[in-house]
Amino acid sequence: MKAIRRFTVRPVLPEPLRPLSDLARNLRWSWHAETRDLFQSVDPDRWAASGGDPVRLLGSVPPARLAELAEDRRFLRRLTTVADDLHDYVTGDRWYQTRSGELPAAVAYFSPEFGITAALPQYSGGLGILAGDHLKAASDLGAPLIGVGLLYRHGYFRQTLSRDGWQQEHYPVLDPNELPLALLKESDGTPAHVALALPGGRSLRARIWLAQVGRVPLLLLDSDVEENEPGERCVTDRLYGGGSEHRLLQEMLLGIGGVRAVRTYCRLTGHPEPEVFHTNEGHAGFLGLERIAELCADGLEFDSALEAVRAGTVFTTHTPVPAGIDRFDRELVARHFGADAELPAIDVDRVLQLGRETYPGGAPGLFNMAVMGLRLAQRANGVSLLHGRVSREMFAGLWPGFDPEEVPITSVTNGVHAPTWVAPEVFRLGARQIGVQRTEDALTTGASDRWDAVADIPDQDIWELRRTLREQLVTEVRERLRTAWRQRGAGTAELGWIDGVLDPDVLTIGFARRVPSYKRLTLMLRDRDRLTELLLHPERPVQIVVAGKAHPADDGGKRLIQELVRFADDPRVRHRIVFLPDYGMAMAQKLYPGCDIWLNNPLRPLEACGTSGMKAALNGCLNLSVLDGWWDEWFQPDFGWAIPTADGHDTDPDRRDDIEAAALYDLLEQRITPRFYERGQDGLPDRWIEMVRQTLGRLGPKVLAGRMVREYVERLYAPAALSHRAMDPDSARELAEWKARVRSAWHAVAVDHVETSATRATAELGTTLTLRVRVRLGELAPDDVEVQAVSGRVDSEDRIAGASSVPLKPAGGPDMEGRWLYEGPLCLDRTGPFGYTVRILPAHRLLASGAEAGLLAVPTDEVREAAGVLMR
DSSP states (O other), X not given: OOOSSOOOOOOOOOGGGTHHHHHHHBGGGXXXXXXXXXXXXXXXXXHHHTTSOHHHHHHHSOHHHHHHXXXXXXXXXXXXXXXXXXXXXXXXXXXXXXXXXXXXXXXXXXXXXXXXXXXXXXOOSHHHHHHHHHHHHHHHHTOOEEEEEEOOTTOSOEEEEOTTSOEEEEOOOOOGGGSSOEEOBOTTSSBOEEEEEOXXXXXXXXXXXXXXXXXXXXXXXXXXXXXXXXXXXXXTSSTTOSOHHHHHHXXXXXXXXXXXXXXXXXXXXXXXXXXXXXXXXXXXXTXXXXXXXXXXXXXXXXXXXXXXXXXTEEEEOOOSSGGGSOXXXXXXXXXXXXXXXXXXXXXXXXXXXXXXXXXXXXXXXXXXXXXXXXXXXXXXXXXXHHXXXXXXXXXXXXXXXXXXXXXXXXXXXXXXXXXXXXXXXXXXXXXXXXXXXXXXXXXXXXXXXXXXXXXXXXXXXXXXXXXXXXXXXXXXXXXXXXXXXXXXXXXXXXXXXXXXXXXXXXXXXXXXXXXXXXXXXXXGGSSHHHHHHHHTOSSSOEEEEEEOOOOTXXXXXXXXXXXXXXXXXOTTTXXXXXXXXXXXXXXXXXXXXXXXXXEEOOXXXXXXXXXXXXXHHTTTOEEEEESOHHHHHHOOGGGEEEEOOOOOTTOOHHHHHHHHHHHHHHHIIIIIHHHXXXXXXXXXXXXXXXXXXXXXXXXXXXXXXXXXXXXXXXXXXXXXXHHHHHOOHHHHHHHHHHHHHHHHHGGGOEEEEEXXXXXXXXXXTTOEEEEEEEEEOTTOOGGGEEEEEEEEEEOTTOOEEEEEEEEOEEEEOOOTTSEEEEEEEEEOOSOSSXXXXXXXXXXXXXXXXXTTTOOOBOOOHHHHHHHOOOBO
């Protein structure tokens, strides 16, 4: 029989056990070993059955056991210690509180998904895990973040396989009352709401759920409320589900509703209002429009409000390809804004202009969320050095005339939250070496360039650690594989072979990620005979554990999974290669530590960062990867291998895959497996252990989320907060009026004449020339511009590489023709072909960069020909 109504019945804890409820509701337990150990001791079997979820655990423990624990003095002492530790953690000073200088009072961090713990399944892949790690690291550092996202009632899908290996999706319903969440309530006890206006007089309402992530509150908006019509109730049903309008409503709720939720939270709790708003990918870009509307309601004009909002906004892009960006039909967007819908005080044309693809090749009928994100943020970044370069090239059209390296998009390389991803055995090894507190500090703050203490760990200890982790992975794989085959319809009698799957003494390779085509799940299958020889080598075998989900609408990705599953089903090799369905955080936390090699073979440069290899590295797993994302930045032969790429523009895709697969096989056959299996005089693989040591000691500190968040604070949040404070209403009006005046007058700005003191086309290193430039400024004055000399080494087509720029000073003018004279030195500071040019940029004290206004004047061809002296 089916129930007509569902309730969540919460346990009544005896008074001495009340702190357990607070511990369960703060998600710090997901990365704090002592708290997890405490909950496990409540009832080990129920803890395992709950999947390590304290809320589920406490809901299942019999009253008799709770009464017993309430009388257990030893347990109560442990409970008091852990509760006191949490109190100290959330109230004491941490890294952020010890910084000098003016840091933001609060930062609002918006993301469409957050991977905090498997007990709160609100993530699909790397973007969400990164966002979760960002919040955790901010909490560890004491950074005052407020996270903002959506609460998806179905989360992301659960994955199983059919008998023939085809991915099948399942969407279990999540009850927020059974999750580690609490409703945000008004002072009268009623649930707090936000509401959006929809076309046709409808509205979209959402409750606000609070997840406490250590010190950081995470606000999750839920549209499944009785006040909504059925269509609106389903807006937050699935992560990345539905059609265009569904996605648009999700992103409006995230951005616009998210700002309203932050305002509500700060009003109810007294939390400082954010000075900086961080948009993690373009999904939350509408938050800037809501903030503009707030300022317009206070009396600012749109352009002035835009400048004020930009000053305190940071935008992070995670995609290296235009196809990965959300783009909506302009008419769809127009229908949801304006007088009959949301933000009625803002002209719809101004909204549409923010997302318009104005660059060559842009689609005039589409609204681009990343383009809007960049236009609404004064500071922007990619997520690795290589991705920063790719992003500058991809979005260069928004800054016409500027070289890609001058596009104002920097990079902060992602990191991972070590306390979440480091296996307990690895932590204990570090604690044995340098103590528990120093180990915790090293893993959280990311303040060291090297972990030198790793050098003192004996080889035997490192090798025993690696074997223990591998053995645990073998046990985990067999359990999951048995479950997967039963889901595929196999009977117990068919599954005896699973007891022989994998070997704790065999070199183990891991490959787990989402399954879009560019990540090339099946590159390892290009030459199946050669792969089979590697798997079954009599002396140096390898074994491979693969996991990953394809998007529900991506049949191409599902075919790749099926292809790999069918290969792994072959009785000849199924003990050496497995595919595990339903990849998620719980599986990942076992998978990363247990592998010896972490494989990553995307099409370069389509991996923005790719943090799974970072998590593996923190556990002593070596990376084998294409030089893409973070590996391009930090690869060294001391701690891993780079797969050569054939990424020339003219390479046929099939040929490219063949070449790179062959390179992968070569590395495994000739360099990797021999090193793993060779033994030194002491019977240990000395050279392999040294690579593990180098990975832990030199790569480990780099990949920390603590390092990443410190960079965000110092390089983006703090400058954005200063800009925000400087942009009071008068300054915002001043900047908006100045930009309007400069844009309207820029057509008359020109470089009229250039000359130098050079008389010959050769000169000696260190020579300083005098440069004189006459410019026309039209209606502008010298205070409105900066005239620069740009110089550097030139290529065969006279393009300047590695350019440096210096400002020239006004020396006279205007003359009878209205021209101004600028002068300055030009130092010939490098040998070889050397060239220079001059340019004029807008200049204002409130601009974050010279490229911000997107305006530039350079010499015409006639001026170049008259002035051009090329030094050789």
